[in-house]
Amino acid sequence: MDLDRIDFALLRLLRKNARMPNKALAERVGIAPSTALERVRRLREARAIEGYHAEIAPAAVGIGLQALVAVRLARHSRELVDGFHDHLLRLPEVLAFYHLAGADDFLVHVGVRDAEHLRDFALTAFTERPEVAHIETRLIFEFRRNPELPVYRRAEA
Template sequence: MSIRLDHIDLSILRALQNDGRMTNAELAEQVFLSPTPCLRRVKRLEKLGVIDHYTAEINRSLVGIEISAFVFVQLQRNSKKNAHNFEQAVAELNEVQECFVVTGEYDYLLNVATTNLKSYDEFIKEKLGDIETVSKVDTTIVLNQVKSRRQLPL
């Protein structure tokens, strides 16, 4: 389902993607609105779920997160129950940053962050490996991140 957005809504979203901490007055000035209608539009976008949440991007290396990995997971049997059980278990794992249902040989792709190789090994053996529905796990360790972009191309 797509929500109809006009050029002002898109301007607001672009501005907030670049700086989610700007004041309403700064935002209003940037999108050429007065503060009250600007705030009304932001609240509407939040209520509709277009603006899902606000967050701070943290420099991984400065907080000790040295390992970034993409983990491909295959379930024992592709069923609604197994998928539900796996997704519930993964939702509880703090190391999992993102979880995608994918096509092809694997059923899921996880974006995983840990402090070091030892903690990654423990994550695979003691957490992901303990999920009963998991049949196969393949890992790709990220050596260097060339680009990271959270902003959508609006």
């Protein structure tokens, strides 16, 4: 999909506030509301916009501690990697994860109640799995998502 400067402007605005009303989007970008609506629909259909989410305060849902867990697999095969990936998707404590190149294979962002919950979760979710060779846990003191969107493609004319 070729994106122009209007598309990039819409994506930036929606990244900062996915609930921005269509009329406000149109005004900020300098297009008609019907044009903004059609462009956002087209961006969704082309999967330039993959979804919308609400940023939830962790404490509001009982998350008192967050951590990043680096996971190293014992062996690498499509079956083991895909199986571990699917395992992570089934764990409610997993907020996000990254499949990596380098010394560690996965970096897993978890949200738990407290240190005891983290210990029990790490033992059950990672160390008891035969494909896991090593884990290393780092506590998160603060998490902020950058609302800015880096754009590395040029807008089409």
